Amino acid sequence: MLAIVRPDGWDLPLLVHVAGAMLLVGALVVVAAVMAGALRRGEDAAVLARLAYRSLLLGVLPAYLLMRAGAEWVLSEEAVGDPTWVGIGYMTSDVGLLLILIATGLAWRTQRRGVGGPARAVVVLTGVLLVAYAVAIWAMTTKPD
């Protein structure tokens, strides 16, 4: 029920795009929950910080690539022009990648040097990313303009 009318040629690229986006959001939720848990649980902090870093490296980044590759594939199938919803998608995607890379670096530092300010920053960054992606989902769904 993703859309009533769209060209059949979009189906496979759209599947790749949506699956990547869903895995991206899911992995971000895991990072946020695990790093917040690391901040609360002193005795398990090292294990949880390592899991958060691995989730960013092996979950978030590959899912981002899948989402972005699917998006470019969809756009290559048909010229959709430059409507607002595509602009919102590109903006959240590009800025999102920057924030993901910063969060990955901070998580790497946290799992090497212990939980502290960088771990809090990872939680905040993943929260910001989740809000931004909720806006992107709204834009992709309602297609303003």
Next chain:
Amino acid sequence: MSLYEWLLFGHLLAAFALVAGLVAYGALLLGGGEPARRVLGPPALALWNAGGIGVLAFGIALALEVDSYELWDGWILAAIVLWLVGSGAGGRLARGVREGAPNGAQLLLAVMALATLALLVDMVFKPGA
């Protein structure tokens, strides 16, 4: 925003929550032992359950709202069957995780993942629609 757009947005948000719950269960089972179970168990359960209920409720509302869809369309019936399969496996996995010793957890996770992937394929390709 039209009613259709609201319903579709809710349907998609619920689907994202469902997959987030699935990914959280995956990280819980494959990644971190007891600390991960304690931290990820509650959000995994909440996201999987809320996402599952939302996907079904918004999906049925969409089928009723859109003139060209009927609840008895093959691809919609297939989606409901897949939802039941995923929910059944998810319920058993949640009970096992809560009790601390899930039997066959990875098999249940695989069933949930395959059912969810098949649901997504069904929703995108809409065979027979």
